[in-house]
Amino acid sequence: MSNRKEVAAASQSAAIQDSFGTIVRRFINEYWSGTSRSLKIIDAYMFYILITGVVQFAYCCLVGTFPFNSFLSGFISCVASFVLASCLRMQVNPQNKSEFSGITKERAFADFLFASLLLHLVVINFIG
Amino acid sequence: IYPEVLILCIHSCTSPIGLISEILNKSMRVSFFAIVFLVCMPLALCTTKRTLVLLENLSFRESFSQYFKLLRDNGFELSFRTADDSTLTLTKYGEFLYDNLIIFAPSVREFGGKLNTPAITDFVDNGGNLLVAGSSSIGEAVRELAAECGVEYDEEKTALIDHLRYDAKDTGRHTLVIADKRNLLDAPIIIGDNAKASLKPLLYRGVAMTADSANPLVLPILHADSTAYSFNPERSIDDYPNAVGQAALLIAGLQARNNARAVFVGSLEFFSDEFFGAAVEPADAAASGIAASELSGNRDLALSLSQWVFKQRGVLRFRDVKHSLAGESAPPEFYTVKDRVQYSITIDIYKPETGRWEPFQGSDVQLEFVRIDPFVRTNLRSDGKGTFRAEFQLPDVYGVYQFKVDYTRVGLTGLHSSTLVSVRPLRHTQYDRFIVAAYPYYVSAFSMMAGLYLFSFVFLYHRDEAAEHKKKE
Numbered sequence: 001m002s003n004r005k006e007v008a009a010a011s012q013s014a015a016i017q018d019s020f021g022t023i024v025r026r027f028i029n030e031y032w033s034g035t036s037r038s039l040k041i042i043d044a045y046m047f048y049i050l051i052t053g054v055v056q057f058a059y060c061c062l063v064g065t066f067p068f069n070s071f072l073s074g075f076i077s078c079v080a081s082f083v084l085a086s087c088l089r090m091q092v093n094p095q096n097k098s099e100f101s102g103i104t105k106e107r108a109f110a111d112f113l114f115a116s117l118l119l120h121l122v123v124i125n126f127i128g
Numbered sequence: 129i130y131p132e133v134l135i136l137c138i139h140s141c142t143s144p145i146g147l148i149s150e151i152l153n154k155s156m157r158v159s160f161f162a163i164v165f166l167v168c169m170p171l172a173l174c175t176t177k178r179t180l181v182l183l184e185n186l187s188f189r190e191s192f193s194q195y196f197k198l199l200r201d202n203g204f205e206l207s208f209r210t211a212d213d214s215t216l217t218l219t220k221y222g223e224f225l226y227d228n229l230i231i232f233a234p235s236v237r238e239f240g241g242k243l244n245t246p247a248i249t250d251f252v253d254n255g256g257n258l259l260v261a262g263s264s265s266i267g268e269a270v271r272e273l274a275a276e277c278g279v280e281y282d283e284e285k286t287a288l289i290d291h292l293r294y295d296a297k298d299t300g301r302h303t304l305v306i307a308d309k310r311n312l313l314d315a316p317i318i319i320g321d322n323a324k325a326s327l328k329p330l331l332y333r334g335v336a337m338t339a340d341s342a343n344p345l346v347l348p349i350l351h352a353d354s355t356a357y358s359f360n361p362e363r364s365i366d367d368y369p370n371a372v373g374q375a376a377l378l379i380a381g382l383q384a385r386n387n388a389r390a391v392f393v394g395s396l397e398f399f400s401d402e403f404f405g406a407a408v409e410p411a412d413a414a415a416s417g418i419a420a421s422e423l424s425g426n427r428d429l430a431l432s433l434s435q436w437v438f439k440q441r442g443v444l445r446f447r448d449v450k451h452s453l454a455g456e457s458a459p460p461e462f463y464t465v466k467d468r469v470q471y472s473i474t475i476d477i478y479k480p481e482t483g484r485w486e487p488f489q490g491s492d493v494q495l496e497f498v499r500i501d502p503f504v505r506t507n508l509r510s511d512g513k514g515t516f517r518a519e520f521q522l523p524d525v526y527g528v529y530q531f532k533v534d535y536t537r538v539g540l541t542g543l544h545s546s547t548l549v550s551v552r553p554l555r556h557t558q559y560d561r562f563i564v565a566a567y568p569y570y571v572s573a574f575s576m577m578a579g580l581y582l583f584s585f586v587f588l589y590h591r592d593e594a595a596e597h598k599k600k601e
Contacts, residue, residue, distance in 0.1 A: 036592070041583070074570070
């Protein structure tokens with residue numbers, strides 16, 4: 001989080017010369033070097049969920065909402081998995097240690113897994 | 129309807145077998161009587177020929193002898209009475225004594241005995257057939273009776289006059305009119321199979337009729353030429369005639385919704401021996417456009433009309449209505465939406481020549497599948513032996529439906545068959561288990577689970593680079 005603050009400050013100070021492309025490149029470099037591997041793994045997982053969700057939604061827009069419960073079930077499965085993954089990322093990120101003081105990485109992961117199991121149970125029930 | 133015959137049969141059968149029937153058990157007795165009833169049924173058909181003939185005076189039996197002989201040869205039992213006979217009655221103990229009524233008494237003031245217009249219309253309402261003849265001296269009784277049936281005779285002393293198409297034997301008033309076959313209704317069941325093509329010209333002397341054009345049941349069997357009109361031949365014309373041209377009917381028919389038939393003829397002499405045997409000679413052959421003929425067509429048309437009006441021709445019946453799922457033979461307890469079903473009905477037509485019911489050869493019988501409104505309307509295909517079949521798919525709407533066959537054609541009795549069936553919606557186990565349109569959603573849900581599984585392994589067992597650096601150091 002501190003890295004990002006530095007990037008924002010740097011881009012603000014050199015506002016007029018920097019183009020949008022420079023900002024993006026700097027962001028990518030900072031991200032690649034600054035985030036730990038476990039966070040990158042979670043980010044990859046979240047990206048995969050995002051793609052699945054977008055494809056599903058596009059399919060629903062094209063074909064129509066005929067088995068609406070199936071659509072909801074599949075889409076909610078994606079959305080809720082994304083939310084749970086983002087919760088896990090927040091709790092595992094060492095930069096947030098001050099806000100999640102009593103929660104270890106293992107505990108965060110266990111919560112994430114339990115919630116995901118519940119989610120998938122509900123999804124299979126609702127998908128018809 | 130035929131109680132006396134039935135009572136007679138049952139009495140004659142049961143008295144010698146009374147003792148034996150006590151020994152038989154109850155169900156056998158019921159079936160025995162059923163057999164007796166069925167034996168009596170063909171007899172029942174023969175008794176649709178009891179005819180009461182009302183005449184102005186009994187000497188009409190001689191002057192109309194050929195027509196009455198024609199009826200007797202076709203199996204009708206005729207009872208002759210004068211129209212004002214005080215013992216006249218159509219019913220006895222609540223049952224009708226006759227099936228047909230012929231009124232050859234146009235000038236009667238009032239019918240005798242228990243007969244009056246309400247009694248005769250009651251007779252028709254209960255299925256009796258009616259043949260009424262009028263003449264220029266028509267009385268109020270017959271006019272009132274005809275008005276009840278939707279046909280209005282013109283007033284007393286009027287006659288149908290045609291100055292261009294009258295016979296040479298006319299006495300000068302031009303009331304002996306020649307009617308040509310082109311003015312006949314195109315209904316072979318009523319007028320005879322070849323009448324429209326080959327019926328000889330008809331002789332007619334009498335009064336004209338008009339029919340209410342709004343009445344859908346009246347059939348204009350023979351109408352006058354456009355040169356004819358109906359007026360009092362003794363008076364000069366100061367009024368617009370009641371019936372002019374083709375609106376003036378010479379013969380009108382009616383088939384009521386209970387299939388009772390009535391025919392109103394404006395000329396009593398149409399049925400006379402004199403007209404049956406007369407030659408037709410138009411006074412002005414060129415103007416009338418009718419060729420002379422050695423014999424009038426009165427006899428042929430009278431026979432065809434009598435066969436139609438007394439329910440010998442054009443009588444349909446149906447039997448064996450069957451419905452089931454396509455390919456099966458027994459009807460199910462209920463149908464389900466979108467089933468394929470098959471329906472069959474057997475229709476017979478009565479043939480007076482043989483006195484038997486024969487398969488009906490119709491090509492335009494339709495079936496309707498109705499729940500308040502018809503959802504399906506399809507043609508029935510005939511197999512040539514009187515069985516009509518159709519196969520179709522039930523609509524996607526559930527409810528209580530009827531298979532309806534509603535066949536009404538000019539001259540034929542109406543055929544109304546209706547069979548009630550219930551069509552149920554799909555049970556919850558009859559829907560598709562997996563919907564093809566939802567496959568992407570199924571795939572995504574399972575891919576989420578697979579992703580979670582893989583992610584957990586990777587997340588838990590990946591080598592952290594900070595720990596690696598530390599190890600290396």
